[in-house]
Amino acid sequence: MSSTGVQSILKEESTRNIRQLLKVVILFTIAGAAVSSRLFSVIRFESIIHEFDPWFNFRASKYLVKNGLYNFWDWFDDRTWHPLGRVTGGTLYPGLMVTSGVIYHVLRFLTFPVDIRNVCVLLAPAFSGLTAYATYLFTKEMKDESAGLLAAAFIGIAPGYISRSVAGSYDNEAIAIFLLMFTFYLWIKALKVGSAYWGALCALFYFYMVAAWGGYVFITNMIPLHALVLMGMGRYSPRLYVAYTSWFALGTLGSMQIPFVGFLPIRSSEHMSALGVFGLIQIVAYVEFLRQYVPSRQFKTLVKSFFAITLVGSMAVLVLLTLSGVIAPWSGRFYSLWDTGYAKIHIPIIASVSEHQPTAWPSFFFDLEMLIWMFPAGIYMCFNTLEDHHVFVIIYGILASYFAGVMVRLMLTLTPVVCVAAAIALSNILDAYLSVKTPVAPDAQTASISGEVSEPDTPVKKVEKRRNLLDSTKGTIIGIYSGTSKLMVVGAFTIYLFVFVLHCTWVTSNAYSSPSVVLASRAADGSQHIIDDYREAYYWLRKNTPEDAKIMSWWDYGYQIGGMADRTTLVDNNTWNNTHIATVGKAMSGREEVSYPILRQHDVDYVLVIFGGLLGYSGDDINKFLWMIRIAEGVWPNEVKESEFFTSRGEYRVDDQATDVMKNSLLYKMSYYGFERLFPSGQATDRVRNVKLPAKGPELNTLEEAFTSENWIVRIYKVKPLDNIGRDHAAASAFDTGKKKTKRGKAAKAARKLRVV
Numbered sequence: 001m002s003s004t005g006v007q008s009i010l011k012e013e014s015t016r017n018i019r020q021l022l023k024v025v026i027l028f029t030i031a032g033a034a035v036s037s038r039l040f041s042v043i044r045f046e047s048i049i050h051e052f053d054p055w056f057n058f059r060a061s062k063y064l065v066k067n068g069l070y071n072f073w074d075w076f077d078d079r080t081w082h083p084l085g086r087v088t089g090g091t092l093y094p095g096l097m098v099t100s101g102v103i104y105h106v107l108r109f110l111t112f113p114v115d116i117r118n119v120c121v122l123l124a125p126a127f128s129g130l131t132a133y134a135t136y137l138f139t140k141e142m143k144d145e146s147a148g149l150l151a152a153a154f155i156g157i158a159p160g161y162i163s164r165s166v167a168g169s170y171d172n173e174a175i176a177i178f179l180l181m182f183t184f185y186l187w188i189k190a191l192k193v194g195s196a197y198w199g200a201l202c203a204l205f206y207f208y209m210v211a212a213w214g215g216y217v218f219i220t221n222m223i224p225l226h227a228l229v230l231m232g233m234g235r236y237s238p239r240l241y242v243a244y245t246s247w248f249a250l251g252t253l254g255s256m257q258i259p260f261v262g263f264l265p266i267r268s269s270e271h272m273s274a275l276g277v278f279g280l281i282q283i284v285a286y287v288e289f290l291r292q293y294v295p296s297r298q299f300k301t302l303v304k305s306f307f308a309i310t311l312v313g314s315m316a317v318l319v320l321l322t323l324s325g326v327i328a329p330w331s332g333r334f335y336s337l338w339d340t341g342y343a344k345i346h347i348p349i350i351a352s353v354s355e356h357q358p359t360a361w362p363s364f365f366f367d368l369e370m371l372i373w374m375f376p377a378g379i380y381m382c383f384n385t386l387e388d389h390h391v392f393v394i395i396y397g398i399l400a401s402y403f404a405g406v407m408v409r410l411m412l413t414l415t416p417v418v419c420v421a422a423a424i425a426l427s428n429i430l431d432a433y434l435s436v437k438t439p440v441a442p443d444a445q446t447a448s449i450s451g452e453v454s455e456p457d458t459p460v461k462k463v464e465k466r467r468n469l470l471d472s473t474k475g476t477i478i479g480i481y482s483g484t485s486k487l488m489v490v491g492a493f494t495i496y497l498f499v500f501v502l503h504c505t506w507v508t509s510n511a512y513s514s515p516s517v518v519l520a521s522r523a524a525d526g527s528q529h530i531i532d533d534y535r536e537a538y539y540w541l542r543k544n545t546p547e548d549a550k551i552m553s554w555w556d557y558g559y560q561i562g563g564m565a566d567r568t569t570l571v572d573n574n575t576w577n578n579t580h581i582a583t584v585g586k587a588m589s590g591r592e593e594v595s596y597p598i599l600r601q602h603d604v605d606y607v608l609v610i611f612g613g614l615l616g617y618s619g620d621d622i623n624k625f626l627w628m629i630r631i632a633e634g635v636w637p638n639e640v641k642e643s644e645f646f647t648s649r650g651e652y653r654v655d656d657q658a659t660d661v662m663k664n665s666l667l668y669k670m671s672y673y674g675f676e677r678l679f680p681s682g683q684a685t686d687r688v689r690n691v692k693l694p695a696k697g698p699e700l701n702t703l704e705e706a707f708t709s710e711n712w713i714v715r716i717y718k719v720k721p722l723d724n725i726g727r728d729h730a731a732a733s734a735f736d737t738g739k740k741k742t743k744r745g746k747a748a749k750a751a752r753k754l755r756v757v
Contacts, residue, residue: 026149027136031129034156037505038125038166040513045530047121047168050515052556052573054170055563058120060088061097061170065104065116072097073259079568080558081580082550082602090259091576095212096172099123124165124174131165131416132156134181139420141188141389142382143427151423155181157504160367160415163512173412176213181416183209184396187223187247188389194239199246206247207254210261217270218413222399223247224277226392231284235388241285248278348634349575352627355409364404366511367411369503370496371422378421381428397421426493433489517560519713521615531615537608537714538564540707545606552599553608554588554621554628555581561608570602578631585632588667589625589640595666596702599719606706607717611671613686614678614712620688622654622671655691669698670717673705678712 041050049058064072075089100119107114132152140148155161164173183205190198210216227244230236252265252274265271350356364372379397382390396417404414514520519531541551542565550568551561558572571581587598599607612620621628625645632640644661646652654662654672662668676684676697684693703717 023145023149027133027152030132030149030152030156033153034128034132035125037157037508038128038162038513040166040509041515042121042167044509044513045515045518047118048515048518049117049120049170049563050166050168050517051171052516052559054120054168054559056559056573057096057170057172058117059559059563060092061100061120062116064097064101069098069101079566080562080572080574081577082568082570084577084580086574086576091574092260093172093210093212093214093258095208095210096123096170096175098211099175120170121168124169124171125167127175127178128156128161128165131161131178131181134178134185135416135419138181138185138188139423141185141192142393142420143424146431147423147427150426151419154371154419154423155416157501157508158368158371158415158419159504159507159512160411160418162504162508163367164412166508166513168515172213173215176209176215177412177416179205179209179212180215180219180413183219184222184392187226187243188392190243190247191239191388194237194242196242196246199243200250202243202247203250203254206251207257210255211258215413216255220265220271221273222392222396224274225399226395227281228277229391229395230388231281233391236281236284236288240388241281244281245278248274348627348630349578349581352624352631356407359405359408359411363408363411366507368415368418370500371418374422374425375418376421377425378423381424382421393417393420393424429489429493433486517564519617531711531713533709533711533713534560535564536709537707537716541565541567541606541608541716544707549605550603551606551608552584552587552602552604554584554610554624556624557608557610570604579635582632582635585628586636586640588621589629589632589645589665591664592666592669592700592702596719599702600722604719607666607670607703607719609667609670609715609717611712611715612688613671613675616687617713618688620671620713621667623688625665625667626652628667653691654686654689654693656694663698666703669700670703670715672697673700673715674708675712 041048049055060072060075063075067075072094073089075087076085077088078085080086080088100116100123103123104114104116104119107119132155135155136148136152138148139151161177164171165177183202186198186202186205190202206216206219209219223244227240230240255261255265256263266275368375375397379394382393400410400414400417403410517534519533521529521531523529538561541549541561545551545567547566548568550570551565552570553561555571555573555575558569558574561567561569562572571577571584575581583598583602587595590598610617610620611622612618613622626642629640629642629645633642645659645665647657647659651657653659654668658668672693674697676693676695679685682692682695684695684697685691686693700717702720704720705715706718707714707716709715
């Protein structure tokens with residue numbers, strides 16, 4: 001080999017090494033940006049668990065670290081759902097807690113003095129970096145490394161994903177999106193290679209996904225649908241057979257090891273598609289085998305008859321097993337994905353959750369910004385090439401778009417495919433407009449090679465050349481571009497990307513980094529004021545109530561009370577027992593003579609309500625009251641009627657025009673008890689509903705005020721014993737007038753200056 005050839009090889013090798021090093025540096029930079037953008041909540045507030053569900057996950061993680069895996073697996077929690085309790089170890093997805101526990105023990109083994117709380121707070125940001133890498137791998141299989149890097153950058157800072165993965169958002173989605181994308185990457189890899197090894201790896205991460213999040217059903221149906229569409233397109237291959245059968249067999253066996261899942265993969269309707277496609281692919285493989293030995297004419301007749309008999313027989317068996325109860329029917333959550341009004345009519349407890357509501361159009365632009373209009377361009381480019389793995393992106397994009405429109409929460413599953421498709425589109429555009437050489441029309445290239453002299457082009461000939469060039473490249477973005485046009489396009493997209501980064505940073509900082517237990521407000525001069533009523537109230541419960549005290553509240557606050565106050569609750573965010581939740585709703589909506597027996601029957605010591613009328617905090621219980629009524633009415637339609645809480649004009653009011661049923665309800669009384677004392681006579685105003693309240697406030701006979709937080713957001717009442725019922729109201733609700741009046745005076749003065757953001 002000549003010295004010139006050796007130098008060329010060395011130069012190529014050096015260039016390749018530099019590219020690899022640069023790629024690693026870029027990926028680490030993207031991971032650093034992903035982690036850093038999720039730390040606003042810690043910087044602006046403190047290292048604290050956010051929202052509602054994460055407080056249970058945090059409490060469960062502490063139990064796991066303290067008591068070990070086996071005790072965690074057998075954990076019966078008698079401090080929740082009193083007096084029923086909860087078999088916690090068998091009714092949760094343990095992947096999140098086990099992941100945190102492993103990280104905690106590894107760090108402690110390496111002598112890092114970490115606390116489990118900090119591990120839980122920072123878990124989601126840490127996994128966001130891994131999600132960026134998984135998205136890079138997935139997109140690289142779709143196009144190339146440059147598209148993969150763009151997709152990693154997009155998913156790293158996209159608000160649609162950040163909304164569920166900021167520091168302190170210790171929910172199942174903290175690790176689930178990484179597992180989702182990595183499982184999809186392994187599926188595409190197994191399909192391309194046709195290897196049982198990659199199929200087994202896909203099954204392993206699918207098992208991890210099942211252990212971590214109930215949304216694993218999305219994977220359970222996405223992969224079978226992809227295989228089914230490929231077979232329907234006539235693209236069956238041995239590679240598809242090996243990839244699917246290895247994934248399904250090992251993945252199903254693995255998923256059944258999770259106690260909460262158990263035999264659902266073979267006994268629930270949500271999993272039947274995977275089982276059905278597994279059976280179908282065996283039939284298709286057998287038919288392909290027979291094709292070699294049966295004459296073509298007889299083969300067609302045999303295949304048609306065989307498929308007809310199999311289809312009818314399979315449907316009959318499925319219907320029979322469903323009717324007999326062997327296979328569970330579709331769940332209410334599934335029906336609510338196809339009929340947006342189903343949950344409101346049949347399962348109001350599902351419809352009452354804000355993240356289960358249909359997504360408003362502005363939310364798509366808010367969470368995805370410029371990606372929302374690049375997404376369809378990327379899907380279109382996948383259609384142009386339409387290889388097996390591109391079909392997967394198209395199916396994923398269509399399904400995720402629909403589900404994200406039906407339910408706000410599912411914006412999370414749409415964001416990854418939007419980032420992938422947008423990266424494919426932008427990568428194709430940049431490939432065309434960043435090329436150094438200007439592409440030349442094919443006929444011009446031919447002429448130059450043959451040495452022919454072409455005649456000057458007329459405008460018509462130029463248009464024809466461009467059209468021929470587009471036809472020859474099968475729609476790929478390429479053309480005869482001048483340096484000016486390249487500069488304009490690249491400059492425009494550079495500006496778009498800068499605006500995208502600014503938008504993502506602003507949304508992350510201002511919209512998704514505020515913990516629900518710590519509120520912020522703005523004074524008239526623009527200065528920020530922290531409102532810490534939740535933790536103030538939970539700390540009061542922890543320090544001033546017996547350890548075995550039972551607290552009744554609406555289910556939204558159950559996990560927080562258990563996690564921060566460490567007290568027994570009647571209901572919490574698990575919502576597994578609709579009747580028990582309806583009982584709380586009945587107590588809240590009933591008159592005192594109806595509610596008091598319920599409280600006594602369930603050994604309730606304290607009742608907690610959230611009230612935002614003083615500061616204008618709209619997320620209070622009065623605004624949630626209708627859902628309490630609807631859930632209770634679903635169980636006791638003859639005793640609780642929603643219509644009785646509306647005026648004759650169909651209005652939901654809390655002022656003088658409110659119905660007597662509304663004014664006499666326990667929740668109304670607890671919310672507005674003593675509220676009128678904060679204002680001059682007759683001037684009491686609810687700043688959430690923006691109405692003036694009656695001059696004389698409600699009175700309580702069966703409860704007494706025990707605690708009201710500084711800004712009146714959390715109010716706690718003690719249930720009177722039987723021998724105290726009927727005493728004089730003034731004596732029953734006696735308090736230290738000096739301290740109380742001083743506190744209420746300060747609260748009223750602060751309320752005039754502040755508004756909750």
